[in-house]
Each structure stands twice: as structure tokens, then as C-alpha cells.
Amino acid sequence: MGKPNIIKLVQGEKGNTIKITSLNLEGVMRRRLLDLGFVVGAHVEVIRKSPLGDPIAYRVSQTTIALRKEESSRIEGELLPNGE
């Protein structure tokens, strides 16, 4: 096992699973994302990207949620090896 590969959610490719390590957002938007399941430790799967790459649909806590770049570029996590 090497060093964990930390990426921003927005950098994830379709099919990737990312384990959230930090949310660099404040206020209402942070609260909103926490409420929707984007909490530290949660596993997020990249479901699909729109034709222009924004927004991107993620699967978190059994629900699909699309995030804009403004938000997904502020959430970081560890890229998990495929199949986890």
C-alpha cells in the first residue's frame, strides 16, 4: 500500500470511488452537503459526467446527487482502488 491518492471530487473519473477526507466549504453550502451525505469517511461513486463535464453526478448514501464544479472542487477524498 502506497500513500493514499488524494484527489478532488471533480477530478474523479466515471466509476471511481472516493472516500471523503475534507470539505473546504463553509456556511449553508457546507451544511447542505453534509445533510446530503457528503461527510468525511463517506464513499462517493462517480456516476456520470455531463457532456461539458459540469455538473457531475455522484452516488452517496444510496442516492444520486449532481454537484457543480464550484462544490465538487472543494471536496477532497482518497481515490479507492477499483472494486472497493
Next chain:
Amino acid sequence: MVNEYRIALAGNPNTGKSTLFNALTGLRQHTGNWAGKTVSLAQGNVEYKHKTFHLIDLPGTYSLFSNSTDEEVARNYIVFEKPDVTLVVLDATSLERNFNLALQVLEMTKNVVICINLIDVAEQQGIQINERLLTNRLGVPVIKISARNKKGFPLLLDTIDRIVTGAIECNPAPMTYPPMIEDKIKLIEPKVRELVGNEISSRWVSLRLLDGDETLLNEISKRLVPEEG
């Protein structure tokens, strides 16, 4: 009237909250499948053991403090209108997501019943839920129901009845925060209690103030501070 009680229904969107409301009250309030469906507060009555339960269907929300209108309506009802019992309806197939709201409600008010709905669907998916363990951990009754098939209603109504008559006492398990936050709560809670009295949980208000919740502060000054003049 002494025999009338207000029962609020809270829950995430799409958990069958309105289905439960309709099944209990016999009303045909339209239930829909999209977020923000319940805009105004639907009300209906249930007669049970010579009592009238006024059911209030709160807007479906994932949370009670993200500052959307729906969430404010639901929060204000639970905190300021103080229903006798708050039913939190959870989707049995998605408990992790749903418990966010349930835990928030447990911090706000004491008399809470957790209704785990869609239990038949969850069981088909192989999900097993130990409601006794949950009841012990949470300190409030947890009941498995299927609103669509009207399963679990006798126990649900009986539990509500026993809470309003005082036969069951709810003791929501307190959520503990890191020492940094607990210290601040200790600091401001006595002053908050002076302001809000025992009507509203001073611990909960303290937490909201530490989170910088201005909408709550405005609501408190609107409702609790007497107008001058």
C-alpha cells in the same frame, strides 16, 4: 380540550410521510414523488381511545437547518409550536441518510417517535432492523411500519397514546460534541436559558447559535421578545 393532542410528522422527502398521514387520517391529500411536494401544512384528525390526535404533515426535508423555506417551516413548527408528539418517518431502505434528520429532531424536542417506514420493502431487500436496540440507544420508541399496507398502525397509535398520557417517558439520548464545543455550550447555555426559558431546549439553541444560525436568532426575537411600546 384536554383530550386533543397535536402530532407532527417529519421526515425526508419520499419516505412515505404523506402516505402515512393519509392512511391514518383517511384524507386524500395528494402524495407525490418529488422533493418539496408538501408545501403547506396539511392537517387531519385521528380518533383513538376517546382522544383526538391532530396530525400535522410537515414539509419533507433532509435536515432542519439548511435555511430553505421548507426546513424553516418544519423547524419552527417543532420548536415554537411544540407539538405534543413528533413522529419522524424514516425510509427503512436508507436509514443512514434518514437518521441525519431523526438525530436533529431528537436534539430539539423530547417527545419523539421514530417510525421506520417501508419495512416490507427493506425486508425484501434482506435488510433487518433491530428496533429494540434502536429504542434503547436513542431513548425514544422506534416502531417499524408499512404505511402502504397499514402495517404497524395499532402499535404506533398505542405508543402515541401512551406518550401523551404519560405512560411512556421519552428520554432522547444526548449527543455529545468535542470538548471545544461542549465548553462553549456550558458558557452560553445559562444565558440562553434566561432568554428562552424551559419551553425550548437551551442546549439546542446554544448549539445553533454556535453554528451562527441567524434565522433562528431572528425567529426567537420575533416570537419570544415582547414588542416595546
